[in-house]
Amino acid sequence: MMARRANGEGSIYRRKDGRYEAALYVFTPSGKRKRFRIYGKRRVEVAEKLAEAKVDLIQGIPTAERTWKLGEYLDHWLETVVQPSRRPTTYVRYEGVVRIHLKPGLGNYSLRKLSVQVVQFFVNQQIEAGCSIRTAQVMRAVLRAALNRAKREELVGRNVAELVELPGYRKGAITPWTVGEARQFLQAATGDSLYPLFILLLVYGLRVGESVGLRWSDINLDRLIFQTRQQIQRVAGALRVGPVKTQAGERDFPLLPAARDELLKCRAKQLEARREAGEAWQGTDDAHELVFTTRTGNPIEPRNVARSFQRICARHGIRRTKLHHTKHFTGTLLKDFGASVKDAQIILGHSNVSTTLQIYTHGTAEAQRDVLTKVGVALLSQQTDDRAKERGRHSAGRCRQLLPSNSKIVDRITSFLSGSSDWDRTSDLRLMRSTGDTVFDRSTEVKLVTKRVTRQWMLGAVAVSVAVKRR
Structure with a gap:
């Protein structure tokens, strides 16, 4: 003889019409205890649903007093939640989205059986049919708000609309008046x-x-x-x-x-x-x-x-x-x-x-030009001043009028540019130079030659010193 089932275990039996039925006492969102019935064509199917109901009962999740279809719940949500608590314009906008888009496409689905795949497929179909991405975002937002309320009422375990992905949306650029x-x-x-x-x-x-x-x-x-x-x-x-x-x-x-x-x-x-x-x-x-x-x-x-x-x-x-x-x-x-x-x-x-x-603050070309000009002045003005000073020093070195007018200075400068001071045009080919070269270039060349000769002299002095010590 089989032992009697304890309270809360539920029971499964076959009906006269051939289907299977399970019964279990559960609690509703209002706190009332009621007998919850599950139907199915196969015993295994009913047993699985009964096991899910037991898990919800153990976790303290109440069972809905009625089986909601999504379209019915959306109407209930608009009437009892949105209309009393939101602005009239918000209600009109939400009602239009529900009536035009959500109810025709998803209204016949069971609220508890609504899945991410179903909603994702629906949104993709809407976009392929010519619906704009922005309109698809609004549909998802309205559905998400309704399912959030259903989740608070413990009618669903999760909000599937939050898991739906949409293509990126770019707002049109706004160019305010000047x-x-x-x-x-x-x-x-x-x-x-x-x-x-x-x-x-x-x-x-x-x-x-x-x-x-x-x-x-x-x-x-x-x-x-x-x-x-x-x-x-x-x-x-x-x-x-x-x-x-x-x-x-x-x-x-x-x-x-x-x-x-x-x-x-x-x-x-x-x-x-x-x-x-x-x-x-x-x-x-x-x-x-x-x-x-x-x-x-x-x-x-x-x-x-x-x-x-x-x-x-x-x-x-x-x-x-x-x-x-x-x-x-x-x-x-x-x-x-x-x-x-x-x-x-x-x-x-x-x-x-x-x-x-x-949203309401935009950049302007005039403001960007002004601030970048200030940045340029702050970072580049010193370099510009330094280059101007350097050009001024070079110009001063090339200008004869700014140098003292004595015979030694004139003789030194003209000897480089025009030849020896003893000849109108020198006969020494080594002193022949192009008059196009500047004094600055010539002075730099002299400095380099001087450094080279000095280096050679120092190396010779070191070699002589080493040779003397070896003796």
Whole structure:
């Protein structure tokens, strides 16, 4: 008679339909104890799955209360995690990636059975079908975030998306405006109703949503300061007012006199538009009124700001760039003007200084030329001065006008160049020399001959001394 199995060992038996079934008591993520059942066509297959479930039970890994498919879990993750805790724009972006890419390709796979090979094959197929590498990176990032949550909920043992490899991705080079191009744009936009907004973008590096979300209550015209506390974005087909992108985006700025004057003009135009609109005015009509509004008091569409920006550039022949790249211009200008990295980070509203350095700060040809010129002066100027002095000494040796005009000097110099002092042209062929040679060359030759004769004399003296001692 077989001994009775102990609690927790599980049992395997054959069903009436011919399949095998295993049963085991396990704990769920909610802490409840439930009977977990495993099915399979072969007893060996069921036994292996039962052994895996026992290992999880011993290690304290709970068993999911239901069998999740990846598509079902992604919808659950978007609804219960992303939507309540992330910005609306983030939710819209994640939802689009899940709906368009992940669910059609991977949605029917079991969450627990999802493997690195399956995800890698899916990503490779997407790239071969024409998907950009950047889009593939976004897909992997969204899937990785969802599986990280599943891992925290102890639904999976590892995050397979972290092990997927992708080709390298190179961002397109960004060439910010020069100061001249920015000045040209501001001069061209002087008569535009959004001219004060363009000043805020170029001078302070504000985001477009922060600019259109600026309220009169955020501006202190007496103390000459203003602050950014909210932004306006279009999300899911509607304009929404929300907090700034990050906590670092909540910052205070000194209000420059030129900006203050333009804002005062903007205030006067808004009051006039409000009187003309009358009851049709849609604004708040209080201190929380937006600074930049339409003729009826509605918020300005951020995309309309971009359209006005591009229209001005095209009309006046200014090099076209994206509106967001004005922030790159401000970051680069702060660097060129010697602002510290910390100050630039605060002005641009970045949470991490690496974002300021690696993304929004660019090198310029003028700044590189200036600094390399300084390096060249520091390293090469001394050598240049030394060569100039050496040339000056040689020139002084060759110039007769700088030498004393006495008979001995003249006789010594002319004897080398023109022959003996007793003849107009010497008859001694050994004294005949080309007048093209310099005094410096001749003096060097004399020194060499003198050294050679002196060496020979010393060797002769030593030989004579040795011979005398031997006697």
